[in-house]
Amino acid sequence: MPIEVSIMPGQEKLTLTGQLGEVMKESAKAALSFIRSNFKELKVPKNFFHRKEIHIHIPEGAIPKDGPSAGITIAMALISAASGYPVRGDVAMTGEITLRGNILPIGGLNEKLLAAKRSGITTVIIPKDNEPDLVEVNEFVKKGLNIVPVKHITEALPIALVGWDKTQQNSENQKKNDNGKTKRKS
Numbered sequence: 001m002p003i004e005v006s007i008m009p010g011q012e013k014l015t016l017t018g019q020l021g022e023v024m025k026e027s028a029k030a031a032l033s034f035i036r037s038n039f040k041e042l043k044v045p046k047n048f049f050h051r052k053e054i055h056i057h058i059p060e061g062a063i064p065k066d067g068p069s070a071g072i073t074i075a076m077a078l079i080s081a082a083s084g085y086p087v088r089g090d091v092a093m094t095g096e097i098t099l100r101g102n103i104l105p106i107g108g109l110n111e112k113l114l115a116a117k118r119s120g121i122t123t124v125i126i127p128k129d130n131e132p133d134l135v136e137v138n139e140f141v142k143k144g145l146n147i148v149p150v151k152h153i154t155e156a157l158p159i160a161l162v163g164w165d166k167t168q169q170n171s172e173n174q175k176k177n178d179n180g181k182t183k184r185k186s
Helices: 022-037 071-083 107-119 129-136 153-159 166-178
Strands: 004-009 011-016 053-059 089-095 123-127 145-152
Touching: 004 071, 011 022, 011 107, 022 071, 022 145, 053 071, 071 089, 071 153, 089 153, 107 123, 123 129, 129 145, 145 153, 153 166
Parallel strands: 011 053, 089 123, 123 145
Antiparallel strands: 004 053
């Protein structure tokens, strides 16, 4: 399920469209709260919400959508829009997100993996607690999919966001250089 996010000048508010149920709306609010609380670690400007309207749209509005399993996807779309790191087009993800960024298990894993495979997805991020459920998933469905279990959304960032891992390593190297503690092998 694609998720679109737009951050634009306006009142500080969150707009949700696409015929979302109450649980999915709560997931969007939880994702936004997590990002606002962890802006620095997520490379999001501190004021990304200041005097801005954030619009989250889940297309195909004629189809009602509900449930918590899009939490990680909504959070990743928000992080992408606020940080400027694009989400890879060959990655899908599922999992409920908490206010602390933990990724909780979901139901219907087999169906979600099958839908990803049919959509041409090559990597699927799933909750770590759903890993035991993979034994029940048909081998045909799993074949060709890189299934990555995660416990926390920060584990998913270098997998889902283009350029995230490179900048993370560069910033760690820069910190070492700035502190004058770069060690050389002799």
